[in-house]
Amino acid sequence: MRLSRFHLNTSKETPADAEVVSHQLMLRAGMIRKLAAGLYTWSPLGLRVLRKVEAIVREEMDRAGAIEMLMPSIQPRELWDETGRWQKFGGQLLKIRDRKDGEFCYGPTHEEVVTDFARNELRSYKQLPLNFYQIQTKFRDEIRPRFGVMRAREFLMKDAYSFHLGAESLAETYQAMYDAYGRIFTRLGLRFRAVAADTGAIGGSASHEFHVLADSGEDAIAFSDGSDYAANVEMAEAVSPGPRPAAAEAMREVDTPTQKTCEEVAALMGLALARTVKSVALVGEQGFVLALVRGDHMVNEIKLAKLEGLADFRLATEAEILEHLGCEPGFIGPVGPAKTITVIADRSVAAMADFVVGANKRGVHLAGVNWGRDLPEPALVADIRNVVGGDPSPDGKGTLGIARGIEVGHVFQLGQKYAEAMDATVLDADGKARVMHMGCYGIGVSRIVAAAIEQNFDANGICWPEPMAPWQVAVCVINPKDDPAVAEAAVALYDELTAAGLEVVLDDRGLRPGVMFGDIELIGVPHRVVVSGRGLEAGTFEYRARRASDSENLDRAALRARLGLA
C-alpha cells in the first residue's frame, strides 16, 4: 500500500475524553472515530488490524473443526421468551419494534437463535457433535460505554456454540476450544492467561476466561509461578497454611481508644498486620454470624455465599451488632460471643496463635488470643478470603502472583440449560428423544485490538505484535520529490519486499522525516526502513525495529536477513 493513496489521519494531541491508553492511541492513530456513545467507525487503518485478528480467529476455529455460519443480527422476541431472557437480560438488550409492531432485539449473543436453528436442523445423535460459529456484529446497550472499543455498544465478536448428546462429548469439544483459544492468542503474539472462572448463576460445569495481561486490566488474576494454574482472584482457592503454632502469650486487653481498623491497631501495637484478625458480622439463614479473616486479607463474598446457610447472606446492621455483641463496630471480636453465636474462621485464621481481635468493648482490643484456650474452636473453618500474592498455588506447585488482565475470551459448558428451555432434542441410538448438551465459546474480536495496545505501547505510540500490525514493514522515503533516484529506489525496495510476501507500506507522502517517523511509530509498524540519498550513496538502508532504541545502517542483504527473508 502506498500511503499517498491511503487515508491516514494522525494527531499529536491526546483526546481529552479518552481515559485509557488504547483509546487514546487508537484515536491519535486515527484507527477509530466516534459516531455516537459506544459506536465507532473503523477507519481503513483500524480495519486492517481488526481483519488480522478476525483472520487468525477464523483459521483456528476452522482448524479445530468448528463450522462457520452467519445468523441475523436482529432476533425475534419469541425465542428470548422461551428462555426467559427477554426480561432477565436487562437494559443491555437493545429492544426494537419493526413497522408491523413486532418485537425484536439486536442480538447481544446468539444462544436462542442457534438453539432454534439446531432444534430444527438436527434429528439424530448421528449428526452430533457439531460446533457452529460466526464472526458478527453484536450490540449491548451499555449504560456507560467507555474506553473506546474496549467497552463499546456495537462490537465484533466470534461466538461458537457446540451441540452434543452427552456431557463427555461436550467436555471434549470444550477442551478443543480451550486449546484453539490458546493457539489464537499465541499466534496473535499476546501475553495471556486462561483462568478458571465462576460459572455463576448459569451453573454450568466448567468455564474459563482468557485474559490479555495488562497493567490497566479491569480484572485481577491469580497465577502460579510454578505451574499453569490461573484463576480469577475471586475464584482462586486459598489453601490451608501449615499447622497452628503453640500458644506463647497470655490473653490481655490493649487500649485502642480510636483504633478501629486492623491497620490502625497493628500500627499502634507495632505488630505485623498479619497478626490481627478482622471480624465481619453477617446475617444468614440461621441468624447472626461472625466471619474471621486475617487483618491483611479480604473477605471473599462469593466464597462465603457458597457455605451452607449463607447463600443469601447480608452484612449485619449496626443495631444487630449491638444486640448480639453489645458493642459498636470497630471493636467487635469472637471472644465471649463465640459460645452463643456461629463463628466461621478462614483457614489462615484457624492456623493462628497469639492473635489480636476486638474485645467487644469500646476502645479495647484483645491480644495474645488463642483458639481452644480463650475461645472455642471455630464452628466452621473454610476458605472465605481472596488469595494474595505470595500464597501457595492451590495445585501445590509454586507460589501465586497477582496480575491484571482484560477478558477477551470465554469458554463455557452450558450443559442443558438452553436446550432444555427450548426443547432442543435429538433421537439417541434407542430412538429416544434426548435434550442436547451445549457449550458456548466467545471471543471479543474488536476488544482484542484495544487489549493488545494496552499490553504493547510506549511513549511514541503503539508497538503491535507482528501478526496484528497493519503492515509489517514501512518503507519511508526522504524527499522523494527532490530526488527521483531516491523515490525510485524506495519503490524498488517496496516492490521487492512485497513480492517476497511481506506486507509493506510505502510512505511516499513527501512529509518531513520527523513527522513521517512520528506517524510510523504512532501506528506501530514493527519494522521501519528509511531510503535516503545519503543511504543510497553508501549502499545502505536505515533500519529500526519499533521497540529498538537505535537504528542501524544495513546493506540490502543484511536488511533482508533482518526482515526474515532469505
Added chain:
Amino acid sequence: MRLSRFHLNTSKETPADAEVVSHQLMLRAGMIRKLAAGLYTWSPLGLRVLRKVEAIVREEMDRAGAIEMLMPSIQPRELWDETGRWQKFGGQLLKIRDRKDGEFCYGPTHEEVVTDFARNELRSYKQLPLNFYQIQTKFRDEIRPRFGVMRAREFLMKDAYSFHLGAESLAETYQAMYDAYGRIFTRLGLRFRAVAADTGAIGGSASHEFHVLADSGEDAIAFSDGSDYAANVEMAEAVSPGPRPAAAEAMREVDTPTQKTCEEVAALMGLALARTVKSVALVGEQGFVLALVRGDHMVNEIKLAKLEGLADFRLATEAEILEHLGCEPGFIGPVGPAKTITVIADRSVAAMADFVVGANKRGVHLAGVNWGRDLPEPALVADIRNVVGGDPSPDGKGTLGIARGIEVGHVFQLGQKYAEAMDATVLDADGKARVMHMGCYGIGVSRIVAAAIEQNFDANGICWPEPMAPWQVAVCVINPKDDPAVAEAAVALYDELTAAGLEVVLDDRGLRPGVMFGDIELIGVPHRVVVSGRGLEAGTFEYRARRASDSENLDRAALRARLGLA
C-alpha cells in the same frame, strides 16, 4: 472438507411458501433458514457461497483503489435530520430507541455516516479523491419481505462512497467503479448488463444499474444486439422511425360496436395492431392533453413527466373526457378535438399514415386517418413510449432486444446533494472552502447469491458458476464402509486434488449413491467424481460436469486434465 464433518441438510420437497426458484433451491439445499420474516440464517453451506462473492467484490474494490473501512450499523438520528431523510426515507427505516431514549436507526445505507466521517477527516483538496467502501450488514424494513434473500430485511451489502473536489474527478472514479463492477460480475461467472438508469428525484448526473439476466427478473432491460447499449426499458430512447409514408386511403368511419381496445379494433378489421393509435387522456398544468402512441406500444409515464407542463400530470377522469371529447373512453381520438386541445404524438405515431383512431362517437372508429389532411400536425412530437424488441438501438448500432434482469449493483454520481446538506467541505488550492462532490456505489452481496441461482439452475438443482460454487469438485465414494480400498482411494484423490489447489468436498457420508448424487447436484457442485470398486478395478473414475447429461469414465490423467490440472 469432508461432508461427514460438515453440516449438510437437504430436502426433496419444495417449500410451499417459496415463490421463486432461487428461494426454493436455497431452502432445499439448506443454504438458508428463515428466522423471522425477511431474516435468514446462512447455514455453513450458504455462507461458503456468500463468502465467495464477498471475496471477489473485495478484491476488485481494492484493485480499483477503493479503501475498505467499517461503519457502525446503528446510526444516530441527528445525522439523518441533517439531510432530511429521517422523515423522507419512509417505513423502510428501522427506527430504534436506546435505553437513554436516544433515537437511532439500523442503517439501510450510509451516506449520512460517511459524509460525517469525511467532513471530520478531510481538510484539503490534496487528500482527494478518496473512495471508501465497506462490506456490511444492512437493514430495510420491507413492508413485504419475500423471495428469500432476494428481498430480505437484513442483508449483506458492499457500499462505497467517493469524495472529490469537482465533477471531473467524480466522473473518473465513477468510470473506475463501473469498470470494477464489470470485472466483478464477469469474475463471478454471471451473464449481466450495465444499464443506464433514471437518476430520479436525486437528480444526479449519471447512474447505471447492473443486472443479472434471468427470466424471473423483476426489471425489463432493453439491450442492443449490435453494441454495448443497454438501459432500463423505462429509460431507453425510442428513436424516430423513417419518414412518414404518403396518405393512400380516404378517412372513413368503421363500426366498432363493442370494440374499445386497439387489439379488439385491429382484430375486427383484420389489421395489424401497429396500424392503430391509442389515445390517452391526461391533465397537466395547461389542462387537458391527448397523448398518442401506436396500438402495439405502451405509454411511458416517466418520459411523459419530463415534458414541459406534465411534471405532475395525472390521467383524466371519465367526466373530464366526456367534457372535452364528448364521448366515453374506448372510442376517443384526436380527429376534431385536435383543433382545440393539445395533442402529443409519439415519434412513431407522427410517422404513420392511414391509421385508425377512435371517432369520439360511441361504437365508431375512424380508419385511413392522415396527419395534416384529417387533423392538424401534432402540437408536440416526442418520445413517450417504452421501447419494444425490434426497435432500432438508440446509438444507431443494431436492434434492441428485451431481457429481464435482477438488479444487483448500482453506481451513482450523487454530486453535491449530501455534502451540501451536511456542509462537507475541503479547502481548495486557493484556501477557499468548497463543497465536495460525491459518488456512491452499491452491490447487493447476498442478493447476488439468489440472482445467480435464478440464472443457473435446472430440474435437479443449482448449477453454480465455478467461482461461486461452495466447492469446485465433489468426490463421491460408493460404499466406503464395505470397501476400505475404495475409501482409501477416495481420500487419496481428495488429498491430491486439494493439494493441487482445488476446493474439494469428499462425500464420505456413506449414503446410497442416488441420495448422494441428488445432494451433490442440488447444491450445484460443478464437477463430480465417483470413486467405486468397479472403477478402481478398471483404473478409472466416473466424471460428470454439473450441466452435462452423461458421465464419462476417465483415468487419472484424463480426470486431472478435465479439472484443469496439469
